[in-house]
Amino acid sequence: MKTIAVVAVPPVKSFDLSMPETLMGSIVIDGEPGYRVVVCTALPGALPAMTPGGFDVVIRHGLEVLDTADTVIVPSTGSRADADPVTLKALRAAVDRGVLVTSICSGAFVLAQAGLLDGRTATTHWALAEELARDHPLVEVRSDALFIEDGPVTTAAGAAAGIDLCLHLIRADYGATVANAAARAAVVTPVRPGGQAQFVDTPLPADDDLSLSATRAWALERLDTPLSLRELAEHARTSVRTLTRRFHEETGLSPQRWLLNQRIHRARELLESTTLPIALVARHSGIGSAESLRQHMVRQLGVSPSAYRANFSTAR
Numbered sequence: 001m002k003t004i005a006v007v008a009v010p011p012v013k014s015f016d017l018s019m020p021e022t023l024m025g026s027i028v029i030d031g032e033p034g035y036r037v038v039v040c041t042a043l044p045g046a047l048p049a050m051t052p053g054g055f056d057v058v059i060r061h062g063l064e065v066l067d068t069a070d071t072v073i074v075p076s077t078g079s080r081a082d083a084d085p086v087t088l089k090a091l092r093a094a095v096d097r098g099v100l101v102t103s104i105c106s107g108a109f110v111l112a113q114a115g116l117l118d119g120r121t122a123t124t125h126w127a128l129a130e131e132l133a134r135d136h137p138l139v140e141v142r143s144d145a146l147f148i149e150d151g152p153v154t155t156a157a158g159a160a161a162g163i164d165l166c167l168h169l170i171r172a173d174y175g176a177t178v179a180n181a182a183a184r185a186a187v188v189t190p191v192r193p194g195g196q197a198q199f200v201d202t203p204l205p206a207d208d209d210l211s212l213s214a215t216r217a218w219a220l221e222r223l224d225t226p227l228s229l230r231e232l233a234e235h236a237r238t239s240v241r242t243l244t245r246r247f248h249e250e251t252g253l254s255p256q257r258w259l260l261n262q263r264i265h266r267a268r269e270l271l272e273s274t275t276l277p278i279a280l281v282a283r284h285s286g287i288g289s290a291e292s293l294r295q296h297m298v299r300q301l302g303v304s305p306s307a308y309r310a311n312f313s314t315a316r
Contacts, residue, residue: 005069016075074107104162175312
């Protein structure tokens with residue numbers, strides 16, 4: 001069982017504080033809980049909400065929880081410039097011990113105040129990105145990503161991106177099958193890569209007939225077959241140029257990048273849940289050859305298919 005320490009820095013947003021427990025608290029591995037999620041703060045007690053209409057949150061645990069944590073999550077906070085020194089020191093000590101430290105939304109400002117983002121690439125909510133870059137010039141701030149990993153520090157964008165971050169952490173710990181089960185339980189989208197755009201400049205069309213959701217669903221049923229831009233455009237009854245533009249507007253990705261992400265995700269599920277030879281995994285996921293699958297997985301995940309299977313296989 002892995003311990004997740006959720007560090008509350010007042011004033012707090014209750015939704016962000018509860019998110020890790022909601023996504024990770026339901027994980028069961030071989031009949032045992034996969035995570036122990038503990039919310040802690042520098043001075044236990046009642047913490048004020050970020051908004052005047054919000055409700056206070058009572059937290060019982062102190063920062064000693066970080067001493068045994070496997071992962072630390074700092075959710076949204078109103079302390080974008082004046083987080084308490086005790087918390088900043090505890091976060092620095094956690095990174096020094098090799099603990100993965102993450103943030104959601106304005107929590108990135110706390111990591112920046114601790115100096116943990118200096119020389120790193122980070123993200124936060126797009127509306128706060130300019131402020132983060134201005135106040136912390138040693139941080140390379142990107143406002144066009146859901147979450148960014150840079151060494152032992154991971155930063156996520158707005159509240160919904162915190163859900164993506166939690167699912168990403170579950171995938172890293174227990175694999176795609178377990179993460180998908182958590183996503184289904186929470187009724188959220190299982191796969192949104194960290195590099196996907198936070199939002200789209202062009203509003204989604206009001207008429208469902210203009211959406212590409214049906215074409216994406218059609219493509220997911222045919223991942224094991226080659227799919228060209230022309231075929232996708234024909235299904236969507238549009239031109240290749242319009243397809244590409246609308247695909248990016250709706251997903252933040254090109255059709256080819258979206259397809260590759262879905263195929264790698266399918267390959268991960270097959271590696272976990274079957275004993276198929278890697279060449280067949282590559283074929284059934286539409287990636288082609290075993291070597292092509294190896295190259296893509298090493299590039300995206302840093303591990304080979306065989307190493308991934310050794311870590312996450314549930315097949316007998």
